[in-house]
Amino acid sequence: MELNEQAAITSGSAFWSTTAAGDVPAITLTDGPHGVRLQVADADDILAGQPATCFPPAVASGSTWDPELLRRMGEALAQECRAMGVHVLLGPGINLKRTPLGGRNFEYFSEDPLVAGVLATAWVQGIQSGGVGASLKHFAVNSQETDRMRVSADVDERTLRELYLRAFQRVVTQAQPWTVMCAYNRINGVYASQNHFLLTEVLRDEWGFEGLVMSDWGAVVDRVEAVRAGLDLTMPGPDDSGDRELIAAVRDGRLPADTLATSAGRVEALVGKALGAARTDYDADAHHALAREIAARGIVLLKNEGAVLPLNPAQTIAVIGESARTPRYQGGGSSQITPTRLDDALSALEAAAPGRIRFSADDAEIARDADVAVVFAATANETEGADRESLDLPAAELARISRVAAANPRTVVVLSNGAVVRTTPWEASVAGVVEGWLLGQAGGSALADVLFGAVNPSGRLTETIPLRLQDHPSYLDFPGEAGHVRYGEGIHVGYRGFDAREQEVAYPFGFGLSYTTFSYGQAAATVTPGGIEISLDVTNTGDRDGREVVQAYVSLGSSRVSRAPRELKAFANVEIKAGETVAVKMHIDRADLAYWEIRLNRWVVEAGTYEIAVGSSSRDLHTTATVEIAGDEARIPLTPESTIAEWLSDPRGAEILGDVFAKMAAEASGGMAGALTADPAMMQMAAGFPLTRLTMFIPGSLFTPEALQELADAANN
Numbered sequence: 001m002e003l004n005e006q007a008a009i010t011s012g013s014a015f016w017s018t019t020a021a022g023d024v025p026a027i028t029l030t031d032g033p034h035g036v037r038l039q040v041a042d043a044d045d046i047l048a049g050q051p052a053t054c055f056p057p058a059v060a061s062g063s064t065w066d067p068e069l070l071r072r073m074g075e076a077l078a079q080e081c082r083a084m085g086v087h088v089l090l091g092p093g094i095n096l097k098r099t100p101l102g103g104r105n106f107e108y109f110s111e112d113p114l115v116a117g118v119l120a121t122a123w124v125q126g127i128q129s130g131g132v133g134a135s136l137k138h139f140a141v142n143s144q145e146t147d148r149m150r151v152s153a154d155v156d157e158r159t160l161r162e163l164y165l166r167a168f169q170r171v172v173t174q175a176q177p178w179t180v181m182c183a184y185n186r187i188n189g190v191y192a193s194q195n196h197f198l199l200t201e202v203l204r205d206e207w208g209f210e211g212l213v214m215s216d217w218g219a220v221v222d223r224v225e226a227v228r229a230g231l232d233l234t235m236p237g238p239d240d241s242g243d244r245e246l247i248a249a250v251r252d253g254r255l256p257a258d259t260l261a262t263s264a265g266r267v268e269a270l271v272g273k274a275l276g277a278a279r280t281d282y283d284a285d286a287h288h289a290l291a292r293e294i295a296a297r298g299i300v301l302l303k304n305e306g307a308v309l310p311l312n313p314a315q316t317i318a319v320i321g322e323s324a325r326t327p328r329y330q331g332g333g334s335s336q337i338t339p340t341r342l343d344d345a346l347s348a349l350e351a352a353a354p355g356r357i358r359f360s361a362d363d364a365e366i367a368r369d370a371d372v373a374v375v376f377a378a379t380a381n382e383t384e385g386a387d388r389e390s391l392d393l394p395a396a397e398l399a400r401i402s403r404v405a406a407a408n409p410r411t412v413v414v415l416s417n418g419a420v421v422r423t424t425p426w427e428a429s430v431a432g433v434v435e436g437w438l439l440g441q442a443g444g445s446a447l448a449d450v451l452f453g454a455v456n457p458s459g460r461l462t463e464t465i466p467l468r469l470q471d472h473p474s475y476l477d478f479p480g481e482a483g484h485v486r487y488g489e490g491i492h493v494g495y496r497g498f499d500a501r502e503q504e505v506a507y508p509f510g511f512g513l514s515y516t517t518f519s520y521g522q523a524a525a526t527v528t529p530g531g532i533e534i535s536l537d538v539t540n541t542g543d544r545d546g547r548e549v550v551q552a553y554v555s556l557g558s559s560r561v562s563r564a565p566r567e568l569k570a571f572a573n574v575e576i577k578a579g580e581t582v583a584v585k586m587h588i589d590r591a592d593l594a595y596w597e598i599r600l601n602r603w604v605v606e607a608g609t610y611e612i613a614v615g616s617s618s619r620d621l622h623t624t625a626t627v628e629i630a631g632d633e634a635r636i637p638l639t640p641e642s643t644i645a646e647w648l649s650d651p652r653g654a655e656i657l658g659d660v661f662a663k664m665a666a667e668a669s670g671g672m673a674g675a676l677t678a679d680p681a682m683m684q685m686a687a688g689f690p691l692t693r694l695t696m697f698i699p700g701s702l703f704t705p706e707a708l709q710e711l712a713d714a715a716n717n
Contacts, residue, residue, distance in 0.1 A: 003257075006264035007246040010227065012237025015039070015046060015217075018267060019237060027274045029135070029214075029235070033058065033091020033107065033123075034073075034330070034440060035337030036080045047336050052080050053287040054337035056440040057330055058093065058119075059418055060298035062109035063437065063459040063512075065549045066573045067122035069294050074126020074134075076290055079282040081132040087274035088133040088179060090334075092120045094167045095142045095183075097419070097463050098493055099474040103145035103387040106331040106418030106438050110462035111494030112509065113163055114568050114592070117170030124175040131277025133178030133270065136171055138216060140164055140198055141487075142183035145387045146479035149218070152186035155487040160187075161596035161603075163493050165202065172207045178270060179212045182231060184219045193219045199230030212266040217334075224249045232263040233270075284340050288442055292343075295446035297547075300435040300459035301513040302423070308410050308431040310453030310515060311372060313353040318367040319346060320360055320404055321376030321397075321414075328416040329443050333384025339441035345376065345414070348448035364403035373408040374451070375401050375430075382418030382438075387479060391422040391469045398426060405429040414447060420465045423506050435459070453515060458547035458573075460512035460617070464495045467506050473497025495618045496564035510551050510568070510617035516542030516578065520550075520622035523614045527627050531590040534612060536623060538584050540576040547575050550584050553613045553621065554593065559606055561595055566613060569593070588612075593629065599636050607631025638715045640708035644694075645687035653715045657691075660702055660711065 001009070005021040013019040013026055016039060020026040031037040034057045037049035055061065055073055064070075081089055093104070097111040109116040124134040141153040141164045155164065171177060180203065183192040192198065193215050203209045214233040220226045223234060223242035234242060249255035301309070311317060324346040330336060350357045358366045367373035377397040382388065392398070393415075405411045405426070412432035415421060416439075427433055434457075436447055449455040466472050473496075477488035492500050495509035521537035534552055550573075553566035570586040593610070594603035610629050615621035638646065638653045647653040665678070691711070695703045 001261075001264055001268075003247055003250060003260075004243070006260050007243040009267045010232060010246070010260070010263050011223075011234040011239040011242055014238070015236040018233065018271065024268050024271050025275070027087040027271050028085055029088040029090060030086050031091075031334045032077065032089040033093055033335060034061070035335075036077065036084055036086055036089060037335065037337050038084045038086055047334070049336070049338040050084065051338050051340045052084070053284065053291055054330055054339040054441040055291045056295045056298055056443065057106045057335065057418065057438050058109045059106040060437040060439050061294055062115065062119055062462045063298040063300055064294060064573070065115065065460050065462070065571060066297060067118050069297060070119045071122040071126035072290060073294060074123040074128075075130055076282070076287050078127045078130025078132040079280060080287070081127075082130065082277055082280045083282050085279060086132065088135055088270070089127060090135045090137065090181065092123045092134065093137050094120045094171065095138055096164060096167070096493060098143035098487070099478045100391055100420045100463065100466070100469070100472060101388040101478065102143055102419065103382060104331070104333070104384050105463075106382050107335055111464065112462065112568050113166040113170075115462050115571070117167035120167065120171045121175045124171055124177050128175070128178065133274060135179040135181045135214065136168060136177040137181035138183035139168060139180050139192060139203070140183060141187050142185050142192075144479050144485065145385055147483065148385075149184045150186065150483055151480060152189050152484045153487060154188055154484055156490060156598075158596045158598050159487060159490045162491055169207055172203065172209050176210055178273060179214050180209065181214050181216055182219055184216050191219075191221050193231055194222055194225040194229040196229040204230065212270045224255055227260055227263050228255060232266045288341060291440050292442035292446050292449070295439040295443045296449045296455040298437060298439065298459045299446065299450045299457055300461055300511075301450070301457040302435050302507055302511070303427060303430070303433040304513055305431045306410070308372060308412055309434075309451060311353070311374075311451050313356060313452065315353070315356060315371035316358070316369070317349070317353060317356055318358045318360075318370035318373040318408070319349060319376070320362070320364065320367060320373065320400065321378075322361045323378035323416050324349075324359065324374075324376040324414075325361070327444050328378045328438060329440055330438050331382040331384070331418045335384070337441075342441050343444035345444040345447045348445040349451070352448050352452050362400060364400065364407050367404045367408040367411065370408060371410065373404050373411045375404050375411060375413045376416065377401060377413055378416035379418065379421060388419065391420065391466070393421055401426050401430065412451075414451070420463055422468070423465060424467055427506075435461075453544075456515045456544050456546040457512065458514060458549065460510050460549045461507060462509070464498055464505050464509045465507040466498070467504060471498070471503055471505070491562070492564060496567065499565045499618065508617045508619040510549070511620070512549070512617075514546045514548070516540055516544040516546040518546070518548045518576070518616070520614065523612065523623040523625040525612050525625035525627045527629060529590075530587075531592070532588040532610075532612065532627055534570065534586040534588065534614065534625070536584055536614060537581050538574060538576060539581040540578050543578050545575070545577045547573060548616065549573050550586070551615060551617065552586050552588065553615075553618060554588065555611050555613070556606060556608050557611070558608050561606075563595070566618065568618070594632075597634060600634060604634040605629065605632045606634075638712050640692050640705065640712055641690045642712075643688050643690050644683075647691065647715070648687075650715065656711055656715050664698065664702060
């Protein structure tokens with residue numbers, strides 16, 4: 001491939017297609033992640049898509065906690081892509097929900113990297129099994145819309161590794177997505193599109209990524225620096241000026257020729273993969289049914305006092321709220337799908353209970369004489385490009401809930417929202433709360449399935465619902481200012497931060513009710529070379545078949561580094577028939593026990609007694625087991641800047657420094673050197689001194705810079 005062709009092929013030829021060069025044809029890329037949004041030909045509106053199945057967005061599909069469902073969704077999306085001539089679908093999005101105000105939270109799975117990583121891995125495996133490429137996005141630390149094109153997410157490396165990169169690492173190493181999409185924002189001052197540390201050192205050198213790195217649309221600031229950093233494809237196109245800059249940079253030696261050639265080769269390899277799958281058709285009815293199944297499984301039952309749910313078709317049911325008739329089923333922006341059809345909840349409820357439904361958009365009086373009142377309440381909007389300003393429902397919705405609850409105490413509120421909303425204080429006045437998220441095109445029927453009990457709710461929260469926005473760990477450091485947002489909560493993201501501060505919440509991470517009940521047997525845990533094997537019995541003690549999401553949280557109380565009180569490390573979605581007991585088995589990878597040791601710049605599994613607490617949410621833990629884990633070799637090298645305490649905590653360092661102190665004490669017959677060895681109070685006061693500072697207090701040749709370096713060399717050899 002000639003130099004000009006290499007430059008051309010590393011940018012798009014149009015908004016949704018790559019560039020043909022030589023004998024390499026162009027391919028089509030388009031938005032997902034919960035549907036195929038292929039732009040209508042010749043349409044001026046880039047968001048005007050051809051009809052396709054609008055599956056539930058990640059806020060709902062994530063709440064299923066079911067990787068098998070996500071795999072099936074990916075397979076269905078591959079079929080639709082192939083039918084529409086799409087080669088790469090731009091998804092999944094797996095950025096963490098750092099704050100509940102994130103405008104694109106509806107596109108993301110969780111505040112926890114394990115949930116996000118496991119579900120996204122299944123989605124990627126599903127779509128790529130059908131010969132269509134995934135584009136894992138947005139890499140990385142892209143958790144807000146405010147100033148999203150420029151803001152620098154300032155985050156320490158341990159938090160970066162353990163929270164914001166860990167889901168990406170899981171998907172890359174377990175599913176090898178064909179492409180990864182870089183984010184718009186900067187990370188610690190460097191744009192993601194030209195971040196060599198992320199795009200090359202971490203993604204390729206450490207994780208072994210084999211695919212292509214593309215930009216988000218418009219994310220590239222400097223084409224030459226982007227290619228140098230490891231970005232292969234700039235989108236959209238054409239980018240003639242960028243092509244010329246690349247050619248000039250290669251010719252004048254600013255950019256190695258093989259760097260551009262490598263990127264061009266990756267584009268060619270992607271095209272070769274993409275053209276291997278033939279065009280096909282898909283069954284729109286079957287995909288609508290799958291969308292309905294996923295939506296029903298993603299609904300979370302938050303409150304059910306007096307068994308107000310499930311509804312009985314013989315009851316008189318008042319339905320209030322425009323969103324029952326005009327559903328909010330997806331968020332705004334690039335993921336917006338034109339559905340093949342659209343179910344509304346009101347029609348589905350009327351079909352399930354003919355003649356028993358009374359409907360009004362804002363009249364609470366119809367609730368007074370009904371057996372049950374169901375209020376549909378929706379947020380105004382969640383969209384790409386703007387973060388939310390509040391956790392509260394719109395004032396009109398809150399007023400409607402209040403009026404209906406005053407008229408009928410057997411009131412159920414059904415929420416339609418792309419991110420968590422504040423449920424206090426209004427939830428105290430109602431009998432039931434159903435978290436209905438944004439459920440895609442079949443959401444109306446799915447809600448009727450759950451409300452009438454055709455589907456037993458099994459959705460679980462993948463993000464904490466706080467009592468107040470001010471309680472959230474991110475509150476003081478969002479959305480930032482002057483081009484920077486400080487990730488000040490560090491590793492204590494989401495439930496980790498709530499638990500560390502023992503903060504009361506409205507509903508904890510992992511929470512969700514069922515129409516049946518479950519009991520847990522005693523958990524057992526066994527250490528293997530690969531990690532920890534957990535087993536326990538779970539019994540459905542009710543009279544309905546149901547699903548339980550069994551969650552395993554790990555803690556290490558005696559850790560030498562700051563940790564969250566507990567972290568999710570495994571989960572299992574288990575179907576259990578009424579009265580039956582199922583043996584549940586879960587596996588925790590040894591690698592998932594590791595923390596990022598910043599002093600060694602690598603992962604370390606710490607030795608100690610680990611507690612595994614198993615339950616149905618992060619705060620409803622039913623049984624525990626403990627295991628002894630052998631740690632990795634992780635000695636921190638000593639330096640002259642290491643403190644006395646650090647030297648004495650190291651066996652070899654303590655021996656060497658002890659000899660030095662003893663020698664000094666003998667020579668000086670007292671003084672500070674003698675006091676350090678003879679007076680515990682003096683040693684306690686001086687423990688935080690680096691050895692280099694002792695030269696100010698102890699004269700002589702034993703603490704010169706050269707002597708201290710010799711001590712460090714002896715301790716480390």
